[in-house]
Amino acid sequence: MKEYICECGKIFDNPQRFNGHKKNCLIHLKSCGKEDKIDEYVLSQKIGAAKNGELRRKQNAEIKQNLLNQWISEQHTCERCGKVMTEKFGSGRFCSRHCANSKPHSEEAKNNIRNGILNKTPSNCPFCGEMLKSKSLCAIHMRFCSLNPNKERPKGKKGDPNRPYKIDRDTTLNVSFGFIDNYLKTQLTCEICGKTVEQVSKPDRFGRVVKRLCIDHDHKTNSFRGVLCVLCNRQLGWYENNMDAINKYINKEHPKDPNCLN
Numbered sequence: 001m002k003e004y005i006c007e008c009g010k011i012f013d014n015p016q017r018f019n020g021h022k023k024n025c026l027i028h029l030k031s032c033g034k035e036d037k038i039d040e041y042v043l044s045q046k047i048g049a050a051k052n053g054e055l056r057r058k059q060n061a062e063i064k065q066n067l068l069n070q071w072i073s074e075q076h077t078c079e080r081c082g083k084v085m086t087e088k089f090g091s092g093r094f095c096s097r098h099c100a101n102s103k104p105h106s107e108e109a110k111n112n113i114r115n116g117i118l119n120k121t122p123s124n125c126p127f128c129g130e131m132l133k134s135k136s137l138c139a140i141h142m143r144f145c146s147l148n149p150n151k152e153r154p155k156g157k158k159g160d161p162n163r164p165y166k167i168d169r170d171t172t173l174n175v176s177f178g179f180i181d182n183y184l185k186t187q188l189t190c191e192i193c194g195k196t197v198e199q200v201s202k203p204d205r206f207g208r209v210v211k212r213l214c215i216d217h218d219h220k221t222n223s224f225r226g227v228l229c230v231l232c233n234r235q236l237g238w239y240e241n242n243m244d245a246i247n248k249y250i251n252k253e254h255p256k257d258p259n260c261l262n
Helices: 015-024 026-031 035-073 097-101 107-114 135-144 177-186 230-241 243-251
Strands: 164-166 172-176 214-217 224-228
Touching: 164 177, 172 177, 172 224, 177 224, 214 230, 224 230, 230 243
Parallel strands: none
Antiparallel strands: 164 172, 214 224
């Protein structure tokens, strides 16, 4: 059998394959002086690879979409709320991030969610008539409604106005939260510099403007003294810590220059 050997080293036993190989062999084209066809061949190879890559991407996208449509047609339900999912979220076990991070619902709650039955029933405020989503929200709204003549601060561990005022975990003052609230209604300025709340308020790191005055107290007896702005409260604390040194410095005999007439 006759063998056909190309300049690149490949061996063929079929002349048709050998002739087809020579048209695309770069070494053969260079030896024959056909450099102009080399650029055309390389460009055609790049265009073919790009077309093949785009075709593969389209095929992969179609395959993913078909698998997703098939998964949706199977009507998977959320493991928490039992809702039939129309979209795939994550691994497909839950319908949303809320369900993935929450506790599992009971079978009755799952059936209510499937049938569109919600436990929250709307309710109207008897004072202002505002429509609220549930009765619990309406009860909270009634406590602070502007038209409610008997509105009170909610009682409890944090809302009891008669409990002692706490600045931190270890500091309790000799006044209550209700006393502080009433005092802040009458005293609206710093008791040292006289600046109002709007003048001393500055935005925090989140961009929110905090409007409040600091509660000043005696650090030895933990007794309430008044309200100050942030700057005066800091300076007063620094003065109390260095009071003896400051008075000693002020009352001492200062050095004088004998060469100066004044």
